[in-house]
Amino acid sequence: MTTLRPDPLTTSTFRERARAQLAKPFLREAVPKATDHAVAALRTRFADHDYEALRELGRAIRAEAIADLDRHLADLEQALVANGVRVHHAADAGAARDLIRGIVRDAGGRTVVKVKSMATEEIDLNPALAADGVRVVETDLGEYVVQLDGDRPSHIIAPIIHKTRGEVRESLSRAVGRELPDDAAALTGVARAQLRDAFMEADVGISGANFGVADTGTICLVTNEGNGRMCTSLPRVHIALMGVERVVPRMTDLAVLLPLLTGAGTGQLVTSYVNLLSGPRRPGEPDGPEEMHVVLLDNGRRALRGTPYEEVLHCIRCGACQNVCPVYRQVGGHAYGWVYGGPIGAVLTPLFRGQRDGGELSQATSLCGACDDVCPVKIPLHDLLLSLRRDRAAAGVAPRGERIAARLWSWAWAHPATYRLSVRLARAASLPARHPAVARRLPLAGRWAAGRTLPRPARRPYHRRLR
Amino acid sequence: MTAAPDPALLARIAPTELRPGEDPVTRFVREARLVQTAVEVTTRDRLAAAVTEALRAEGARRVAVAADLAPLRYEMAARLREAGIEAVRYEDVAPDRDAVRDLDATVTGCMAAVAATGSIVTGGAAGRGGALVAPVHVCVVERSRLFDGLLALLRALPDLGAASAIALQTGPSRTADIEKTLILGMHGPKAVHVVVVVDAPATPAP
Numbered sequence: 001m002t003t004l005r006p007d008p009l010t011t012s013t014f015r016e017r018a019r020a021q022l023a024k025p026f027l028r029e030a031v032p033k034a035t036d037h038a039v040a041a042l043r044t045r046f047a048d049h050d051y052e053a054l055r056e057l058g059r060a061i062r063a064e065a066i067a068d069l070d071r072h073l074a075d076l077e078q079a080l081v082a083n084g085v086r087v088h089h090a091a092d093a094g095a096a097r098d099l100i101r102g103i104v105r106d107a108g109g110r111t112v113v114k115v116k117s118m119a120t121e122e123i124d125l126n127p128a129l130a131a132d133g134v135r136v137v138e139t140d141l142g143e144y145v146v147q148l149d150g151d152r153p154s155h156i157i158a159p160i161i162h163k164t165r166g167e168v169r170e171s172l173s174r175a176v177g178r179e180l181p182d183d184a185a186a187l188t189g190v191a192r193a194q195l196r197d198a199f200m201e202a203d204v205g206i207s208g209a210n211f212g213v214a215d216t217g218t219i220c221l222v223t224n225e226g227n228g229r230m231c232t233s234l235p236r237v238h239i240a241l242m243g244v245e246r247v248v249p250r251m252t253d254l255a256v257l258l259p260l261l262t263g264a265g266t267g268q269l270v271t272s273y274v275n276l277l278s279g280p281r282r283p284g285e286p287d288g289p290e291e292m293h294v295v296l297l298d299n300g301r302r303a304l305r306g307t308p309y310e311e312v313l314h315c316i317r318c319g320a321c322q323n324v325c326p327v328y329r330q331v332g333g334h335a336y337g338w339v340y341g342g343p344i345g346a347v348l349t350p351l352f353r354g355q356r357d358g359g360e361l362s363q364a365t366s367l368c369g370a371c372d373d374v375c376p377v378k379i380p381l382h383d384l385l386l387s388l389r390r391d392r393a394a395a396g397v398a399p400r401g402e403r404i405a406a407r408l409w410s411w412a413w414a415h416p417a418t419y420r421l422s423v424r425l426a427r428a429a430s431l432p433a434r435h436p437a438v439a440r441r442l443p444l445a446g447r448w449a450a451g452r453t454l455p456r457p458a459r460r461p462y463h464r465r466l467r
Numbered sequence: 468m469t470a471a472p473d474p475a476l477l478a479r480i481a482p483t484e485l486r487p488g489e490d491p492v493t494r495f496v497r498e499a500r501l502v503q504t505a506v507e508v509t510t511r512d513r514l515a516a517a518v519t520e521a522l523r524a525e526g527a528r529r530v531a532v533a534a535d536l537a538p539l540r541y542e543m544a545a546r547l548r549e550a551g552i553e554a555v556r557y558e559d560v561a562p563d564r565d566a567v568r569d570l571d572a573t574v575t576g577c578m579a580a581v582a583a584t585g586s587i588v589t590g591g592a593a594g595r596g597g598a599l600v601a602p603v604h605v606c607v608v609e610r611s612r613l614f615d616g617l618l619a620l621l622r623a624l625p626d627l628g629a630a631s632a633i634a635l636q637t638g639p640s641r642t643a644d645i646e647k648t649l650i651l652g653m654h655g656p657k658a659v660h661v662v663v664v665v666d667a668p669a670t671p672a673p
Contacts, residue, residue: 030646033647034646034647037647045482046482049479049480049481049482050479050480051480053476053479053480054480054481057472057476057477057480083631139654140644141642141644141645141653142642142644145644158643158644159644160644160645164646165645165646165648168645184645184646184648184650185648185650187645188642188645188650188652188653191653192652192653192654195654196568196654199654200564200567200568216624216625224640224641224642224643224653225640225641225642225653225654225655226599226640226653226654226655226656227653227654229595229596229599229634229654229655230596230599230600230654230655232595232632233594233595233596233599233600233632234564234596250471251621251624252471252472252618252621252622253471253472254617254621255472255477255481255483255484255616255617255618255621256472256477256481258483258617259481259482259483259617263482269482269483269498269502269583269584269585269637270483270584270586270617270635270637271637272502272636272637272638272639272640272641272655273634273635273636273637273640273655274586274634274635274637275632275633275634276624276632276633276634276635277631277632278630278631278632279631279632280631281631282629282630282631284592285591285592285594285595285630285631286533286534286557286558286561286592286593286594286596286597287561287562287594287595287596287597288594288595288631288632
């Protein structure tokens with residue numbers, strides 16, 4: 001895969017990135033605070049409703065969509081075309097970039113306004129358009145700040161969760177060339193005015209898609225700020241980039257999936273704007289784009305069907321697994337090194353970017369299962385992470401020391417004598433190793449033991465008591 | 468193979484549905500107010516006055532009125548002018564981006580509304596921008612267009628008339644991107660007024 005921006009995944013390790021993030025005191029305060037807010041909101045939202053039963057319905061709908069993906073995609077395409085939408089197919093990121101660049105070029109597009117979209121992050125769209133001389137403006141407030149800073153979003157739905165108000169003030173002050181007050185309302189007002197100008201000038205609006213509804217040929221786009229509707233109302237051309245897995249069979253499925261998406265994502269009943277877009281402007285309508293294009297992005301998705309990882313295609317990108325993940329809450333999204341962070345990122349990155357670059361992310365988890373418990377469509381994320389660890393071992397891409405240690409351990413525990421010896425050694429070491437200074441110096445297990453309080457060993461080991 | 472969700476089951480498990488026996492207007496008003504929508508329940512003879520008052524309270528002087536208010540639209544525009552508010556047709560200003568920018572408020576009807584979520588459904592003759600582009604939006608909701616919950620709305624969409632784009636709008640435009648501080652009016656309106664008309668419908672029910 002070619003990326004046009006520096007690629008942290010190939011130039012650094014998770015450990016290095018995590019350490020850099022942990023050195024930022026605000027991050028360790030802000031991310032747990034913001035994610036606690038989201039988790040509490042989710043609990044409140046479903047306090048007197050059966051979240052479990054709704055999740056089960058959501059899981060069944062997503063499973064149905066993915067099990068017969070090609071048929072639903074064919075239905076979606078047919079319905080979109082009947083609605084006057086032009087449908088394009090992109091096998092990979094490069095193809096998607098070229099398709100979108102072509103549409104923008106044909107439209108004579110000079111200014112593009114964008115709705116926040118993880119799929120466009122995945123294909124690194126903005127630098128490609130900029131290289132063509134097109135001005136690209138992200139219109140979600142958080143994404144706009146990320147763009148001003150040449151940064152990347154660090155959360156699926158809260159892109160600047162890692163930034164302080166002071167940092168946002170600095171970025172916006174630089175953009176408008178004057179010192180702005182340290183006040184969220186004032187900063188938002190300035191961003192609104194800047195972005196209003198962009199909306200008025202834009203020729204093309206580019207969005208992602210939360211869902212593609214097959215039976216009606218509709219792209220569903222969920223926002224709170226209203227930028228989704230602005231980007232799809234004012235410019236002459238609208239392009240939606242949709243991961244092929246986002247298809248759902250029926251419009252009525254949204255009665256299940258929308259409350260799951262917004263409930264798990266922000267704790268809202270519904271977001272402020274749920275846009276249902278079914279084609280370009282029609283006769284009798286006062287506004288809307290003359291052309292609507294949908295680009296269906298594969299980029300490794302179809303290949304996951306029939307593998308142990310098929311269920312990752314059920315994901316509706318709500319961000320809830322990030323909010324509850326003890327690793328994400330400490331290190332934030334950038335430590336993961338690619339587009340998606342948290343448990344879903346730890347699964348998607350090795351699958352999309354390969355074991356060599358992304359494999360170590362399957363270690364960036366405590367396997368506590370909090371992500372499984374919160375996922376609105378019940379993806380068994382921690383099983384998938386375990387499975388990715390097995391694949392990583394099989395692929396032989398782990399560091400040499402780790403591989404040798406694992407092989408020794410595996411051999412030792414397969415033989416009774418060496419097993420007992422290892423238990424005796426562990427017993428002897430575990431009492432003094434309860435002291436952190438000793439723990440750090442343990443052979444082989446030093447790193448592992450340093451961050452843990454080791455249990456006090458039993459007086460008589462269990463296997464001896466059984467005799 | 469699953470089928471479309473069962474309404475009775477969904478009503479028990481989804482917060483976006485009405486509980487059995489719950490009054491739709493009461494629920495709509497409560498949910499809309501929870502998300503900072505100003506709501507007034509009124510009758511047809513008081514409608515124009517209620518819209519005028521909402522616009523006055525927001526200090527709106529230049530207002531676009533959308534086509535989906537027909538046949539009330541001309542009566543409404545006349546009343547607004549009497550109150551000293553300049554009223555234009557939304558479809559006349561829509562193509563001119565500077566004119567759109569100068570609007571203080573828009574007044575629209577709606578295709579539907581959803582009781583359980585406090586949402587209004589806009590689009591069609593009001594366009595995509597009719598309920599979005601000005602800092603203030605006033606929306607007239609006929610009682611007959613109020614659906615119980617999200618599922619009932621989605622099932623009825625094919626009967627609401629062909630629109631290239633519709634939006635469920637729930638409260639004003641909002642963001643909490645800066646340190647989770649809630650700010651209204653990010654891109655769309657920062658104030659939304661909904662006037663619910665509870666007596667005989669002026670336009671055919673969906």
